[in-house]
Amino acid sequence: MQGWFGWLGAGGYEFSRQVLQRGIAAIFVIAFLCAVAQFPALLGEHGLLPAPKFLARAPRRSYPSLFHWRYSDNLLLVVAWTGAVLAFALVLGLPQAGPPWVPLVVFLFIWAMYLSIVSIGQTFYGFGWESLLLESGFIAAFLGSDSVAPPVTILWLLRWLVFRLEFGAGMIKIRGDTAWRDLTALYYHHQTQPMPNPLSRYFHHLPKPLHRFEVVGNHFAQLIVPFFLFAPQPLANIAAAIIVLTQAWLVLSGNFAWLNVLTMLLAFSAISNDAVRLVIPAVPAGAVESAQLPAWFAVVVLAATAWLIVLSYKPLRNLFSRHQLMNASFNRWHLVNAYGAFGSITRERHEVVVEGTDDDDPAQARWREYEFRGKPGDPQRRPRQYAPYHLRLGWMLWFMALGSPSDHWFVPLLGKLLVADRRTLKLLRSDPFDGTAPRWIRVRLFSYRFSTRVERKATGLEWIREPAAILVAPVSLRRS
Incomplete structure (x- = not known):
């Protein structure tokens, strides 16, 4: 039976898997540490929006969370610290050194723990990048361990995630505000964005023709480039590199939590070892020797792939809807979501x-x-x-x-x-x-x-x- 699944291993993407697994895990570390530092004051037993009061009226089916069993600030801290430690183990690559089921279980465990926090986080956790992290972590669970090649269907699901993230954001902008259509959005955005960074003032004072060029570049990167993520190499490499560079530009110009960094990490799903070797020659060009996926793992991967494809129907339809939703989840698991940001630009x-x-x-x-x-x-x-x-x-x-x-x-x-x-x-x-x-x-x-x-x-x-x-x-x- 193992021979039936020979096509499923994507040899030549091992470096990308390392970036994806360790990078996504690093974002989970940050997210759990945010919960340690902020959740008790914002949402704890005596917080601004106490989680116990929310849990008393929240349907279990709609808000999956282990805290339906019991909530206390101490239990919240135990969950958050446990999640941070397990995620840090993934950053170090320890679970990935074992058989494929080990990182699978660890990723699904931290996904479930963070879902438990997000589900009761109310307005303080109502950000699109919470769903983005949950979806990324769930898919990354099926990337396998160092002993097997990364499954090709999982890499394609990650590219589909990047496509929805970028193309959805581009469509929201075009539909949402004339400033994006007349190329004046960045006359205002660097100054009015939610949380400016040390360089935002300098970006704001760039010449207006350059601001207009930035908007054109944004439209190109979000409305055209994402389609090439599904093209043969080297086009997929080039598309991913453009996304990484444009997201890095956003990192330089503002504070958007982990949205931009996580997008850059996800774009590596389309970058092959051969492309990485142009920058880092020490990276191996070929596939790992034990590229064959175990039959049980291949079946699990294909089942997860099929489920996520089924869940993709509503998000796909949303992308081309006149009433496009932004940062919306279509299921309680926060999987295969709709994304987007700044459909309208604040002028003052x-x-x-x-x-x-x-x-x-x-x-x-x-x-x-x-x-x-x-x-x-x-x-x-x-x-x-x-x-x-x-x-x-x-x-x-x-x-x-x-x-x-x-x-x-x-x-x-x-x-x-x-x-x-x-x-x-x-x-x-x-x-x-x-x-x-x-x-x-x-x-x-x-x-x-x-x-x-x-x-x-x-x-x-x-x-x-x-x-x-x-x-x-x-x-x-x-x-x-």
Whole structure:
């Protein structure tokens, strides 16, 4: 029977498998560490959106999670640390040194643990790259171990994932905003993106003709190049290289959690050993000697392939729908999803600024500002690089400034600040009251723009900001 599956081994893609398995596992490490650092404060027993309350009303069938059995912050930390350790073992290549079932089991285990977290993560885990990581990890489970050649159908499923990710994002842009169609989107995007990085200001001040060229390049990379992932070599190599380079450009210009890095890793599913040898001559050109897949493993791979092909129907139809969904999951397992980003471009930047005071009279008070990690605050502070780490609270504050519903988590956030909740304060960059509770808190909205070169030289400011509105008038927990 083993001879029947000789065609299934994709000899010559062993280097790509190493990049895929170890790279995806590395992103899982980061994701689990994010959960360790942020989940208890955001979603824990005493968090902004307590997971136990959500679990009490969430249908088990719709939200698969081991936490339906029992939730506690300690159990959450056990799950997250266990996932991080197992994922790190994959980064080191330890499970891959054994038979194919070992990395299969380990990848499926960390996928199930992270799915358990995402399923109860509510709005704080409602990002497209959560589904992207889950889908990537599930497919990577079937790439095999070092003793066999990577299955060709799994490599093609990973290319299909990259296609949906890139082409879906391109179609969302074309359909969604005239700025993408008239090539002016990057006049604004580097300044108004959710979380700028240290180079975003320089990208924003590039000449406008170059911005227009960037948009043309984006359309080419997302609407045309993905089709060549399925072409014979060397066209698939070239397509993958273009995707890697364009994603690297995005890494340089902004903080998008692990979206860009993971996309670059997934593009390696189309890069052969021969192509890698042009850059790294030490990489072997041929297939591993024991390229034959065991019959049991081949059957498992083909069953998984068939299932994922069946699940592809709705995402495929969505790509060409006039009402295309962005970052949507069509099943509770977060497999074969729809992706996309920035279907509309914000022309002006607004930031939510939370301030507190010790003074008794808020009308005459000296207000001090809470600083959040990642999001702009102090106009003198240059944005930092955080990606591929994901600062969930900073992203939610960006959505709030755009007008997204936020009372369900933002009002509890203010309550936590008014009592100087220790876990919540750890999510912040700085607490102006050094761990003590303020008397009053208020929330203001400011307009922000990058300083010009002349303004930066004269004032040292990264940002120029102006008050725009009062979002929350002074509130207090103490009696007057």
